[in-house]
Amino acid sequence: MDKITMAIAAPLAVLAAPVLAQASLAMLDSLDKGAWEVRYRDGSATRKVCVRGGREFIQLRHSDKGCNRFVVEDGANEVAVQYTCRGNGYGRTNIRKETSSLVQIDSQGIADGKPFQFSAEARRTGQCG
Numbered sequence: 001m002d003k004i005t006m007a008i009a010a011p012l013a014v015l016a017a018p019v020l021a022q023a024s025l026a027m028l029d030s031l032d033k034g035a036w037e038v039r040y041r042d043g044s045a046t047r048k049v050c051v052r053g054g055r056e057f058i059q060l061r062h063s064d065k066g067c068n069r070f071v072v073e074d075g076a077n078e079v080a081v082q083y084t085c086r087g088n089g090y091g092r093t094n095i096r097k098e099t100s101s102l103v104q105i106d107s108q109g110i111a112d113g114k115p116f117q118f119s120a121e122a123r124r125t126g127q128c129g
Contacts, residue, residue: 025071027079028054032101032124041119050128057103057122058093059083061111088112100124 031054038047038060049056059067064085073080077097084090091109098104101124108117 038122
């Protein structure tokens, strides 16, 4: 590489490093593993979720495994993820950590051809059964 290319490439490499680290979703990894209960603010039936890595909360309305995800925000106590499930809609979910066993979830999108929007609180309740 010539000097000009090096002068341009070095600062760009430094700038790129934090972007790669941002997509780690470390906050979700810090949540307690086990059984969680999701309580929807609109009074819908509660849902049980077995949390193994916290990412289970991203797609509560889409059980598809092959959805594409894009991390919008990756903070110490809050994450936002947009996702698209080919042929089955899309969503955007914000998850805010209050403690390692309590999170607030806001999500909206399209599932099965219908719009959805919800706010919920999820709490760890014990071990997965």
